[in-house]
Amino acid sequence: MSAAAAPRAAPGCTDLPVLRERGQREVFCGLTGIVWLHRKIQDAFFLIVGSRTCAHLMQSAAGVMIFAEPRFATAIIEERDLAGLADANAELDRVVERLLARRPDIRLLFLVGSCPSEVIKLDLKRAAERLDRRFAPRVRVLNYSGSGIETTFTQGEDACLAALVPELPEAKDPGPRLLVVGVLPDVVEDQMLRLFAAMGLDRVDVLPPRRSTGLPAIAPGTLFLLAQPWLGDTARALEARGCRHLPAPFPLGAEGTTGWLRAAAEAFDVAPSRFREATALGIARAEKALAAHRPLLEGKSVFLFPDSQIEVPLARFLARECGMRPLEIGTPYLHRGLLAAELPLLPEGVTLSEGQHVDRQLDRCRRTRPDITVCGLGLANPLEAEGHTTKWSIELVFTPIQGYDQAGDLAGLFARPVDRAQRLKV
Amino acid sequence: MQLAVWTYEGPPHVGAMRIASAMRDVHFVLHAPQGDTYADLLFTMIERRASRPPVTYTTFQARDLGADTANLFRDALIEANDRFRPKAILVGASCTAELIQDDPQGLARTAGLAVPVVPLELPSYAKKENWGAAETFYRVVRAFAGPHAPPPGTPRPPRPADRPPRANILGPTALGFRHRDDLREVTDLLGRLGVAVNVVAPLGASPADIARLGEADFNVVLYPEIAGTAASWLARSFGQKATRTVPLGVGATRDFIREVAELAGVDPSSVLEEEASRLPWYSRSVDSTYLTGKRVFVFGDATHAIGCARVAAEELGFTVVGLGTYSREFAREVREAAACYGVEALITDDYLEVEAKIAEAAPELVLGTQMERHIAKKHRIPCAVISAPVHVQDFPARYSPVMGFEGANVLFDTFVHPLMMGLEEHLLAMFREDFEFHDEAAPSHLGATATVAAAASSPVAAAVALSKPTEEASAAPVWTPEATKELGKVPFFVRGKARRNTERYAAERGIRTITVETLYDAKAHFAR
Numbered sequence: 001m002s003a004a005a006a007p008r009a010a011p012g013c014t015d016l017p018v019l020r021e022r023g024q025r026e027v028f029c030g031l032t033g034i035v036w037l038h039r040k041i042q043d044a045f046f047l048i049v050g051s052r053t054c055a056h057l058m059q060s061a062a063g064v065m066i067f068a069e070p071r072f073a074t075a076i077i078e079e080r081d082l083a084g085l086a087d088a089n090a091e092l093d094r095v096v097e098r099l100l101a102r103r104p105d106i107r108l109l110f111l112v113g114s115c116p117s118e119v120i121k122l123d124l125k126r127a128a129e130r131l132d133r134r135f136a137p138r139v140r141v142l143n144y145s146g147s148g149i150e151t152t153f154t155q156g157e158d159a160c161l162a163a164l165v166p167e168l169p170e171a172k173d174p175g176p177r178l179l180v181v182g183v184l185p186d187v188v189e190d191q192m193l194r195l196f197a198a199m200g201l202d203r204v205d206v207l208p209p210r211r212s213t214g215l216p217a218i219a220p221g222t223l224f225l226l227a228q229p230w231l232g233d234t235a236r237a238l239e240a241r242g243c244r245h246l247p248a249p250f251p252l253g254a255e256g257t258t259g260w261l262r263a264a265a266e267a268f269d270v271a272p273s274r275f276r277e278a279t280a281l282g283i284a285r286a287e288k289a290l291a292a293h294r295p296l297l298e299g300k301s302v303f304l305f306p307d308s309q310i311e312v313p314l315a316r317f318l319a320r321e322c323g324m325r326p327l328e329i330g331t332p333y334l335h336r337g338l339l340a341a342e343l344p345l346l347p348e349g350v351t352l353s354e355g356q357h358v359d360r361q362l363d364r365c366r367r368t369r370p371d372i373t374v375c376g377l378g379l380a381n382p383l384e385a386e387g388h389t390t391k392w393s394i395e396l397v398f399t400p401i402q403g404y405d406q407a408g409d410l411a412g413l414f415a416r417p418v419d420r421a422q423r424l425k426v
Numbered sequence: 427m428q429l430a431v432w433t434y435e436g437p438p439h440v441g442a443m444r445i446a447s448a449m450r451d452v453h454f455v456l457h458a459p460q461g462d463t464y465a466d467l468l469f470t471m472i473e474r475r476a477s478r479p480p481v482t483y484t485t486f487q488a489r490d491l492g493a494d495t496a497n498l499f500r501d502a503l504i505e506a507n508d509r510f511r512p513k514a515i516l517v518g519a520s521c522t523a524e525l526i527q528d529d530p531q532g533l534a535r536t537a538g539l540a541v542p543v544v545p546l547e548l549p550s551y552a553k554k555e556n557w558g559a560a561e562t563f564y565r566v567v568r569a570f571a572g573p574h575a576p577p578p579g580t581p582r583p584p585r586p587a588d589r590p591p592r593a594n595i596l597g598p599t600a601l602g603f604r605h606r607d608d609l610r611e612v613t614d615l616l617g618r619l620g621v622a623v624n625v626v627a628p629l630g631a632s633p634a635d636i637a638r639l640g641e642a643d644f645n646v647v648l649y650p651e652i653a654g655t656a657a658s659w660l661a662r663s664f665g666q667k668a669t670r671t672v673p674l675g676v677g678a679t680r681d682f683i684r685e686v687a688e689l690a691g692v693d694p695s696s697v698l699e700e701e702a703s704r705l706p707w708y709s710r711s712v713d714s715t716y717l718t719g720k721r722v723f724v725f726g727d728a729t730h731a732i733g734c735a736r737v738a739a740e741e742l743g744f745t746v747v748g749l750g751t752y753s754r755e756f757a758r759e760v761r762e763a764a765a766c767y768g769v770e771a772l773i774t775d776d777y778l779e780v781e782a783k784i785a786e787a788a789p790e791l792v793l794g795t796q797m798e799r800h801i802a803k804k805h806r807i808p809c810a811v812i813s814a815p816v817h818v819q820d821f822p823a824r825y826s827p828v829m830g831f832e833g834a835n836v837l838f839d840t841f842v843h844p845l846m847m848g849l850e851e852h853l854l855a856m857f858r859e860d861f862e863f864h865d866e867a868a869p870s871h872l873g874a875t876a877t878v879a880a881a882a883s884s885p886v887a888a889a890v891a892l893s894k895p896t897e898e899a900s901a902a903p904v905w906t907p908e909a910t911k912e913l914g915k916v917p918f919f920v921r922g923k924a925r926r927n928t929e930r931y932a933a934e935r936g937i938r939t940i941t942v943e944t945l946y947d948a949k950a951h952f953a954r
Contacts, residue, residue: 060464
């Protein structure tokens with residue numbers, strides 16, 4: 001199987017029935033997206049309007065970033081704010097004023113909705129509009145929801161980027177342009193832009209940009225490529241402005257990266273020879289790096305708990321490029337449209353599950369005894385204590401894993417726990 | 427609304443989780459939205475527990491809002507009971523569920539479970555984690571020990587002479603700073619005094635153990651923040667007295683031994699005579715002389731802040747220049763302790779305020795939580811962690827109590843290690859002008875070419891420059907090149923203070939130009 005070959009696969013999992021479950025979900029809420037979003041947009045500040053729980057979550061998720069004077073905070077709702085809504089708005093204005101006075105470098109402020117702010121129906125959209133008028137033109141104020149009742153983990157990024165779409169300026173010259181959508185680590189983003197340049201695509205923008213003052217321009221007909229599978233609302237918002245989605249697999253592994261780049265190359269009529277030239281070196285390097293980890297992973301079974309929505313592309317990579325056997329692929333949401341290029345590549349016989357009943361899913365996991373279980377940090381150590389080898393899933397969101405030059409690192413994330421389990425003699 | 431970047435305490439339901447996770451045979455059903463399960467990883471990652479916390483979350487989502495959330499709660503409750511078969515169930519609501527006003531208590535009653543259900547009121551918008559833990563423990567104690575309480579006013583019958591005295595140890599929880607090892611240390615102390623441990627709670631206790639609390643003669647309260655409420659109820663209901671001294675440090679441990687001996691009616695002299703701690707000798711040894719009067723800033727929960735301030739002042743010979751807590755419930759106790767050191771207590775849960783006070787006090791050592799560790803790192807001040815909240819490294823594998831005599835040994839090492847040892851400090855001062863040992867010299871193994879950037883770009887100089895508000899910049903006195911050079915000879919870890927003191931001295935006297943003489947005049951002026 002050559003990763004460079006076009007994946008003209010068998011029907012695979014496209015029509016596979018999906019196990020839909022409801023019960024306790026062991027997942028993060030969308031607020032967590034702030035942890036990587038604020039690193040990406042360097043002049044943005046994320047103000048959560050929520051409870052002490054929200055602040056506590058952010059602190060638990062952001063860990064050691066404490067000393068970096070992070071560009072996020074929580075306006076903690078107190079008892080007196082619950083007494084009357086008018087008061088809560090005045091309080092919010094006061095908090096924002098204090099915040100912006102302290103941080104004159106901020107150009108974009110997101111008011112991020114939480115479960116408490118939504119349940120008490122605090123209208124953050126209107127609050128954002130009010131504050132936007134007040135602090136214009138120095139600071140733009142926008143709003144989105146990262147609440148647990150609305151969003152799961154990475155969907156916070158989707159909600160944030162969808163809120164940015166109406167802000168994108170209209171392109172003056174409506175020539176062909178490509179927009180890459182989704183937060184990628186800077187190093188990966190730069191690699192991808194170099195690959196596009198090598199194919200002759202020079203009008204490539206990214207959303208979100210590194211500074212809010214450099215929002216990319218779009219026009220009807222702008223083609224966009226999703227870098228992450230959790231961007232359903234953002235895709236819809238872009239389509240509403242006349243942009244067109246390029247269906248593609250996600251850039252995990254050599255095969256995924258080639259498929260992702262090819263979607264753009266074909267849309268922009270890049271000559272096949274030029275495409276091969278641009279990607280040959282990357283493919284060769286990725287395959288070489290993957291080969292180092294393959295002996296540890298080949299033939300091993302893997303069980304994925306729902307976390308970020310990266311599970312389907314990830315399982316495809318692990319199956320096709322590492323020779324692993326996915327048993328169950330759990331995802332918080334299964335967006336068939338965005339996964340149209342992924343589902344046919346999944347091996348037959350895999351169980352797809354959407355949503356979660358964590359205790360029943362743990363029962364299935366224990367019953368099938370996978371060689372590696374991909375799960376969150378709330379489950380990882382308890383499963384290890386039961387004798388399972390685990391790979392904690394949040395790392396897949398914080399670590400550079402996309403693109404050719406990270407394919408080996410991605411496989412390494414799964415090979416390491418296996419290697420470790422073999423080394424330890426105590 | 428309160429603007430918060432970091433919080434010292436979580437919400438009250440996290441305190442309730444700490445009690446449920448500490449106990450055996452108890453399950454907590456928490457009405458909470460999707461996402462609140464994040465708190466599980468505090469237990470599985472920071473404390474490295476090998477099992478999931480015994481907590482079931484209802485995980486409601488937006489589409490469930492309305493009548494459905496109540497059903498969701500009842501279903502989760504029945505299912506958790508069937509699956510985990512606990513001996514008791516706690517029910518409560520997190521901050522969002524508090525707003526939708528489903529009634530966990532009423533719903534639990536209608537569910538008709540065969541096990542006892544303890545409903546918890548956790549006011550998330552007014553109270554915090556430690557309060558939640560204290561309240562939950564109190565509710566559990568009332569629910570299971572309550573039925574065994576004699577009628578009010580019944581005098582406590584005297585202990586039969588043939589039975590050794592018995593005590594409960596109250597307070598250790600899951601996710602508690604050094605609770606695991608403090609418990610072992612204090613249990614050992616009680617054993618040496620001839621006091622039997624009746625029940626330890628909540629850590630490791632089942633509801634059946636809680637029911638036996640009244641059988642003890644008295645209570646040992648290790649963490650008043652958590653066990654204080656329950657201990658006062660036990661005092662009222664069973665006539666059990668409780669210890670008030672927390673055995674942090676050698677002096678407090680001795681006081682604690684006397685107090686326990688008095689409550690138990692035993693003779694403490696043999697236990698007091700054993701020199702069980704190395705701290706007193708280590709502190710007297712000449713290498714510790716340089717510790718004299720080191721300026722220390724102490725912040726943490728009330729118990730650890732008060733206890734560690736005493737160790738710092740009386741057992742290491744430091745000068746306490748700041749004492750504070752985020753435990754508002756214990757503000758009075760901290761104020762009293764602070765008055766003993768002639769400082770004003772800092773009662774706040776805003777870490778920016780703590781940072782400002784630390785910068786103002788310019789201590790040579792900070793004792794605090796992980797927040798203070800980061801603040802101290804930013805200001806390049808040595809620091810040791812003495813209180814929750816803490817990171818994973820402060821749930822160590824090795825035996826590391828902070829209470830009792832071994833705890834005193836641990837505290838000595840913990841406070842002293844971040845400081846430079848005496849000999850090292852002496853050598854540094856002696857050689858600070860040496861050509862290979864000045865501040866800007868790179869490590870010798872990097873070779874002569876690897877000199878680091880000039881002093882102006884060093885983090886200390888930058889921090890000092892940044893700490894000066896810009897509006898004052900024009901009024902600030904000017905340093906002559908000679909004075910700047912002389913300032914460079916001051917060791918880096920006190921240079922910031924020397925600079926500030928000199929500028930303050932100059933500003934107060936209207937001196938516009940700081941010369942070498944001004945520098946030394948200021949030094950003489952501020953000399954202790």
